Amino acid sequence: xxxxxxxxxxxxxxxxxxxxxxxxxxxxxxxxxxxxxxxxxxxxxxxxxxxxxxxxxxxxxxxxxxxxxxxxxxxxxxxxxxxxxxxxxxxxxxxxxxxxxxxxxxxxxxxxxxxxxxxxxxxxxxxxxxxxxxxxxxxxxxxxxxxxxxxxxxxxxxxxxxxxxxxxxxxxxxxxxxxxxxxxxxx
Numbered sequence: 481x482x483x484x485x486x487x488x489x490x491x492x493x494x495x496x497x498x499x500x501x502x503x504x505x506x507x508x509x510x511x512x513x514x515x516x517x518x519x520x521x522x523x524x525x526x527x528x529x530x531x532x533x534x535x536x537x538x539x540x541x542x543x544x545x546x547x548x549x550x551x552x553x554x555x556x557x558x559x560x561x562x563x564x565x566x567x568x569x570x571x572x573x574x575x576x577x578x579x580x581x582x583x584x585x586x587x588x589x590x591x592x593x594x595x596x597x598x599x600x601x602x603x604x605x606x607x608x609x610x611x612x613x614x615x616x617x618x619x620x621x622x623x624x625x626x627x628x629x630x631x632x633x634x635x636x637x638x639x640x641x642x643x644x645x646x647x648x649x650x651x652x653x654x655x656x657x658x659x660x661x662x663x664x665x666x667x
Contacts, residue, residue: 537587
C-alpha cells in the first residue's frame with residue numbers, strides 16, 4: 481500500500497464508488513492496490529479485484545465462496561476460524577463494521593499472509609442491508625516481527641524462572657511463536 485494513502489483512504493474510495501451505484505464502482509475498485517471484495521447481503525462473494533487474487537493465492541469462485549476470498553483463515557494464536565465466523569461474516573450478521581482484528585490467510589500453496597480486515601456493511605435508504613465491502617491490509621511482516629519479539633520474551637522469562645515445568649512451557653510457547661513467525665516469512 482502506498483505510504484501516502486491509508487487503509488481508510490482506500491476504503492473511502494471503495495465506499496464512494498459503491499454509493500454511486502451501477503457498475504461504475506468496478507474501475508475504482510480495480511485500481512485500488514489493496515485487496516478489496518464485495519459480498520451480497522447473504523455473504524456470497526460477488527466481486528474481487530486482482531489484488532485479492534494475489535493476496536489470497538487463489539481465484540475466488542463466484543456463487544460458491546461465502547464471507548471471504550481466502551482459502552482458510554487462522555487466528556493469530558493459530559486456531560482455525562470457520563468462514564462463517566470470520567470478520568466479514570460477523571459484520572454482515574451483526575450489521576456493523578468490524579475493526580481492530582488481525583487474522584492469517586492460509587493459501588492453497590501452504591503460505592500464509594497476516595491481514596487486518598475492514599468489513600463494512602452497506603445499507604439502502606430504508607436501512608436494509610444491500611451488500612458489504614471488505615478491504616484487507618497485509619500486515620504479514622509486522623506480525624512476523626511481533627511474533628519473534630514475543631518468542632524472545634518467553635525465552636527470557638523461561639531463563640529467569642527456576643521452576644522446570646513453567647520454564648519448559650514458556651520455551652514451548654517460544655518455539656510456537658517462532659514457528660508461526662517463520663511460516664509468515666515464507667510468503
